[in-house]
Amino acid sequence: xxxxxxARLVKLARQGDQESFADLVDLYKDKxxxxxxxxxxxxxxxxxxxxxxxxxxxxxxxxxDEKQKFSTWxxxxxxNLCIDRLRKRKPNYYLDAEMNDQEGLDGYTLIPGDERxxxxxxxxxxxxxxxxxxxDGLPAKYKSVIILRYLxxxxxSEISEVLDMPVTTVKTRLHRGRDFLRKKLQHKML
Amino acid sequence: xxCKQAASLMHEYLDDELFGEQxxxxxxxxxxxxxxxxxxxxxxxxxLMLFATIKRTSLTASDELVDRIMKSIPSQHKQRxxxxxxxxxxxxxxxxxxxxxxxxxxxxxxxxxxQLVVKxxxxxQVIINGxxxxxxxxxxxxxxxxxxxxxxEIYGEVEGNLTxxxxxxxxxxxxxxxxxxxxxxQALDWIWYRITNTFTEVAYR
Numbered sequence: 588x589x590x591x592x593x594a595r596l597v598k599l600a601r602q603g604d605q606e607s608f609a610d611l612v613d614l615y616k617d618k619x620x621x622x623x624x625x626x627x628x629x630x631x632x633x634x635x636x637x638x639x640x641x642x643x644x645x646x647x648x649x650x651x652d653e654k655q656k657f658s659t660w661x662x663x664x665x666x667n668l669c670i671d672r673l674r675k676r677k678p679n680y681y682l683d684a685e686m687n688d689q690e691g692l693d694g695y696t697l698i699p700g701d702e703r704x705x706x707x708x709x710x711x712x713x714x715x716x717x718x719x720x721x722x723d724g725l726p727a728k729y730k731s732v733i734i735l736r737y738l739x740x741x742x743x744s745e746i747s748e749v750l751d752m753p754v755t756t757v758k759t760r761l762h763r764g765r766d767f768l769r770k771k772l773q774h775k776m777l
Numbered sequence: 778x779x780c781k782q783a784a785s786l787m788h789e790y791l792d793d794e795l796f797g798e799q800x801x802x803x804x805x806x807x808x809x810x811x812x813x814x815x816x817x818x819x820x821x822x823x824x825l826m827l828f829a830t831i832k833r834t835s836l837t838a839s840d841e842l843v844d845r846i847m848k849s850i851p852s853q854h855k856q857r858x859x860x861x862x863x864x865x866x867x868x869x870x871x872x873x874x875x876x877x878x879x880x881x882x883x884x885x886x887x888x889x890x891x892q893l894v895v896k897x898x899x900x901x902q903v904i905i906n907g908x909x910x911x912x913x914x915x916x917x918x919x920x921x922x923x924x925x926x927x928x929x930e931i932y933g934e935v936e937g938n939l940t941x942x943x944x945x946x947x948x949x950x951x952x953x954x955x956x957x958x959x960x961x962x963q964a965l966d967w968i969w970y971r972i973t974n975t976f977t978e979v980a981y982r
Contacts, residue, residue, distance in 0.1 A: 722831075734831075
């Protein structure tokens with residue numbers, strides 16, 4: 588049902604119907620934003636990614652294969668943009684590393700307060716914060732798989748399409764990522 | 778089954794991809810191995826926590842984002858088609874650009890030449906009056922004579938070729954031209970003349 592609705596919108600938007608395109612943007616902007624935010628941890632950059640993704644969609648309609656799900660194609664564009672961004676950032680220092688001089692301070696405390704972090708808008712339990720923190724600490728290649736799996740609830744084969752890698756690779760990364768998170772969350776469990 | 782194998786089967790199970798005999802053998806291993814049992818429990822909880830937590834924190838992009846995106850779109854559309862074409866056909870584009878530049882330079886050269894030009898090696902006896910170029914009776918021009926944008930009046934003798942471009946030629950009965958007489962008016966002729974001229978000039982230099 589949802590897919591059918593999507594397909595109609597996509598078809599109209601592709602023919603140049605602005606209203607349908609706006610509907611598509613409205614329908615997917617939050618999902619892409621959430622995905623980008625989890626990858627980049629910056630609200631501003633995440634919105635940039637949303638905008639850039641839809642611009643790419645608009646510019647590359649002729650490359651869209653209608654047999655593919657629109658969402659898969661969109662996630663693919665957005666994920667690639669995020670990975671590009673992460674690559675361009677210089678990994679000068681690790682946020683998790685504690686500072687020498689002041690105990691208890693790590694890199695996160697030095698990031699200028701993005702006052703409206705999504706976390707601050709919601710009441711999050713300590714456990715939830717720990718989970719987010721653990722995901723944020725994942726290396727990018729695991730992070731993308733984990734986010735697509737748990738946030739967007741994509742199947743393994745969909746993830747493999749989005750990331751353009753074999754299902755076996757997706758599996759390996761999902762397993763490693765999951766194990767990594769298990770170790771981080773161990774002490775939170777009953 | 779060793780614990781390493783068991784661990785990979787646990788993940789398969791969480792991916793919903795463990796069935797039948799393998800599932801049974803994992804179960805058997807877990808019953809006899811407390812540390813794997815522990816790990817399995819942790820993995821299962823991690824899985825549940827991940828699904829529950831990430832989904833619950835629904836983030837929303839700012840509301841004006843849709844507007845911003847829609848505003849940035851239409852202006853780009855017009856450029857897109859030809860830019861795309863240009864990117865796909867670099868060779869044709871380069872060739873077209875080359876032709877265009879050649880055409881423009883040729884046209885501008887042709888148009889700008891409305892001044893009288895007289896060319897020749899031996900112009901001592903040629904009389905120029907206004908835009909009229911006269912070779913008087915009894916005089917002799919050694920070599921070629923070229924007149925552009927003017928009237929050539931020949932009463933005397935020209936030992937080489939006589940070329941008149943964008944002008945007119947008057948030959949008196951006393952005129953004597955030993956070489957060829959050429960009159961060029963049209964753009965194409967003119968371009969052809971330019972090209973052959975360049976080549977012969979280069980060749981004889």
